Amino acid sequence: MAERRKAGFFVSVVCLLLLMSSAQVAADAPRGKRTIGETAVIAVEQAGMSFLARIDTGARVTSIHAMDVEVKHDAGDDKKDNIGKEVSFTTENERHKWAKVTTSIVDVAKVRNAQGTEYRYVVELKLKWQGIEKSALVNLRDRSAMSYKLLIGRNWLSSDFIVDVDRSEGIIK
Amino acid sequence: MIDLADVRKGFRSVIGALFAVTVTGLALAEPVTQKCEEIGGLEIIGELEYVSFIPEDTRLKARIDTGAQTSSLSITDKKLFERDGRKWIRFHVHDAMKNELVEFERLLKRSAKIKRHEAEAIERPVVELKIRLGKTEVKREFTLADRSDFEYPVLIGRNVLANNFVVNVIHKFSTSNIEEQ
Numbered sequence: 001m002a003e004r005r006k007a008g009f010f011v012s013v014v015c016l017l018l019l020m021s022s023a024q025v026a027a028d029a030p031r032g033k034r035t036i037g038e039t040a041v042i043a044v045e046q047a048g049m050s051f052l053a054r055i056d057t058g059a060r061v062t063s064i065h066a067m068d069v070e071v072k073h074d075a076g077d078d079k080k081d082n083i084g085k086e087v088s089f090t091t092e093n094e095r096h097k098w099a100k101v102t103t104s105i106v107d108v109a110k111v112r113n114a115q116g117t118e119y120r121y122v123v124e125l126k127l128k129w130q131g132i133e134k135s136a137l138v139n140l141r142d143r144s145a146m147s148y149k150l151l152i153g154r155n156w157l158s159s160d161f162i163v164d165v166d167r168s169e170g171i172i173k
Numbered sequence: 174m175i176d177l178a179d180v181r182k183g184f185r186s187v188i189g190a191l192f193a194v195t196v197t198g199l200a201l202a203e204p205v206t207q208k209c210e211e212i213g214g215l216e217i218i219g220e221l222e223y224v225s226f227i228p229e230d231t232r233l234k235a236r237i238d239t240g241a242q243t244s245s246l247s248i249t250d251k252k253l254f255e256r257d258g259r260k261w262i263r264f265h266v267h268d269a270m271k272n273e274l275v276e277f278e279r280l281l282k283r284s285a286k287i288k289r290h291e292a293e294a295i296e297r298p299v300v301e302l303k304i305r306l307g308k309t310e311v312k313r314e315f316t317l318a319d320r321s322d323f324e325y326p327v328l329i330g331r332n333v334l335a336n337n338f339v340v341n342v343i344h345k346f347s348t349s350n351i352e353e354q
Contacts, residue, residue, distance in 0.1 A: 033341070035212070035339065038239055038331060054240055055239055055240075056238070056239055056240030057220055057237055057238055057239045057240070057340045057342050058236055058237075058238030058239065058240045058241060058328070059240060115292060151240070154220060154342040157342050158342050158343055159343050162212065162217065162339050162340065162341045163239050163339060163340040163341075163342075164212075164215065164339040164340075165239050165331045165334045165335050166215075166335055166336060
């Protein structure tokens with residue numbers, strides 16, 4: 001009888017633990033995620049400043065405004081030959097604050113748009129929003145003609161953020 | 174001391190308990206992975222979803238795009254005509270699942286100038302379309318894009334998302350049943 005009771009106790013403990021863990025899963029996802037708006041003020045660590053960013057679930061990859069892109073020991077014609085090299089560029093936020101960023105090229109992205117195909121350098125940047133810091137691959141692009149100098153794509157949002165367009169941290173006209 | 178029948182009974186009760194736990198666990202976990210979850214009354218949708226157009230009942234794949242203000246639909250063969258003294262537009266939508274062209278007729282609301290970076294602005298017709306996305310039905314403005322090389326035929330912008338949906342990009346086609354995909 002003692003063995004039976006022990007077995008019964010063991011089973012109820014296992015049951016309880018399993019129940020608790022499944023309930024935990026149900027409660028955590030996706031409510032553990034943070035909700036971000038259609039725009040958000042995001043700090044770019046390497047630039048030492050913040051941007052009012054557009055949160056864009058239609059974009060796969062995040063992109064930042066970059067001018068005067070210079071590659072150290074530039075290989076020339078094929079951008080792919082520059083992967084791994086040091087790159088520096090000037091960026092500017094929506095309040096016309098400038099910063100020079102130096103980092104390394106981790107990839108070259110092929111981007112197709114209305115104007116045709118272009119190749120852009122990809123770097124890794126640390127992006128921080130409301131205490132949450134997350135690194136992401138970011139395309140370098142001349143965004144002078146665009147209102148938002150930092151565009152947050154799905155690669156930064158994925159598995160951490162839910163987007164609610166009823167929220168906003170500012171709108172650039 | 175240990176009776177074989179007791180061990181068997183114990184074993185059976187463990188199996189039974191495990192089964193019960195699994196079923197309970199699945200039942201609890203289901204709303205997370207399954208359709209139509211909500212946050213504060215807003216339905217959660219993924220980066221891609223099916224959208225049905227009413228009353229044609231045409232179901233198309235849509236990209237959910239918080240970067241776009243207005244939603245858009247890829248169409249062909251647009252033709253303006255007059256009905257009861259008002260401007261209407263007739264156009265075709267390609268239903269990829271049925272592989273057929275569906276004819277739509279709507280009142281023309283206006284023309285929208287679409288600004289494009291480093292390219293000339295173009296004008297596109299705007300109509301109101303009633304759609305069903307997940308559990309929600311809404312009537313909103315869509316710009317009609319006369320081109321078929323879209324990655325997805327429908328782009329759902331903020332004019333549909335606002336007050337109705339939140340987007341979780343780790344999901345795809347989360348509002349439809351698995352067997353429908």
